[in-house]
Amino acid sequence: MTDDETPVHHYTLPEPTNLRDTLERAGIEHLDVDDERIVVIYQQAILMVTATDGQVTATQELDVELWEAAPRSTAPDPEAVLTSFTDELAAATGTPQ
Numbered sequence: 001m002t003d004d005e006t007p008v009h010h011y012t013l014p015e016p017t018n019l020r021d022t023l024e025r026a027g028i029e030h031l032d033v034d035d036e037r038i039v040v041i042y043q044q045a046i047l048m049v050t051a052t053d054g055q056v057t058a059t060q061e062l063d064v065e066l067w068e069a070a071p072r073s074t075a076p077d078p079e080a081v082l083t084s085f086t087d088e089l090a091a092a093t094g095t096p097q
Contacts, residue, residue: 008065009082016058017093019049026092028085032056042085044070045078 019038023030029041033048035055040047046068051059064086066078 006065006067007078007082008063009086010052011062011064011086011089013060013062013090013093016054016060019051019056019059019062022089022092026088028088028092039067040064040085043081045081047082047085 020030020032023038023040030049031039033039035057036051038049038056040049045066048063048065048067049056050063050065051061052063053059053061064082066082069078069081
């Protein structure tokens with residue numbers, strides 16, 4: 001996958017949210033990178049979640065980028081992985097979908 005093909009979802013939460021706490025509640029594996037970024041392991045894919053309006057502990061705006069997809073034989077479409085992740089994130093924050 002080239003940089004031009006890397007899927008990215010831009011997502012807006014209704015209020016500032018602590019992404020670390022939200023991912024913990026949802027049982028989604030993640031690693032802190034710095035104050036603005038978290039690496040997420042989701043459905044055998046690796047995602048980079050970036051707070052675009054502050055820090056991961058209080059953000060409303062974020063980008064979710066597919067860094068590495070799961071092996072093609074087992075993975076759904078990369079866009080489907082990002083959509084599924086943002087839907088699960090919304091559910092964990094109580095955001096209506």
